[in-house]
Amino acid sequence: MNIACGTDIIEIKRIKQSIETIGEKFLNRIYTINEINYCESKKSQKYQHYAARFAAKEAIFKASSKFIDNKFSVDWKDFEILNDSQGRPYVSKAANLKFNQIDISISHCKQYATANVIIIK
Ligand SMILES: CC(C)(COP(=O)(O)OP(=O)(O)OC[C@H]1O[C@@H](n2cnc3c(N)ncnc32)[C@H](O)[C@@H]1OP(=O)(O)O)[C@@H](O)C(=O)NCCC(=O)NCCS
Secondary structure (H helix, E strand, O other): OOEEEEEEEEEHHHHHHHHHHHOHHHHHHHOOHHHHHHHHOOHHHHHHHHHHHHHHHHHHHHHHOOOOOOHHHOOHHHEEEEEOOOOOEEEEEEOEOOOOEEEEEEEEOOOEEEEEEEEEO
């Protein structure tokens, strides 16, 4: 059994700036439609949720780099982070990397968002 972990932390203002300056082009490059719908439902808090998903994807990239040779073979939207009925985040789509298990945890406050991931292959 192979295990990999990944983590990331990001300043929410960085994501807010990207969304405000690049707009839809940025959103559509990074996030799936389900992720956009979730974040937009958070109204004025949305930047925290966008930043959290950005951090989550970076954390997944870090963890999955243990198993893939060419990091350019995966893209932001190859991974999707959704929430179950309890609000718990999960990775609903993980490219075609055939992981046995992938578990994620997210946290955010006013300034920062962070995510941790564990992958079992
Ligand atoms: C759900 C909860 C964990 C969120 O914690 P928080 O400090 O308010 O907020 P954070 O910024 O740290 O975390 C937010 C993220 O938690 C995640 N989350 C939400 N519900 C969750 C759950 N049931 N399980 C795991 N993660 C959850 C989500 O990913 C959320 O971010 P997202 O909406 O962008 O996806 C918290 O509100 C809660 O209910 N805690 C239970 C407290 C408790 O019962 N304590 C006693 C036993 S330890």
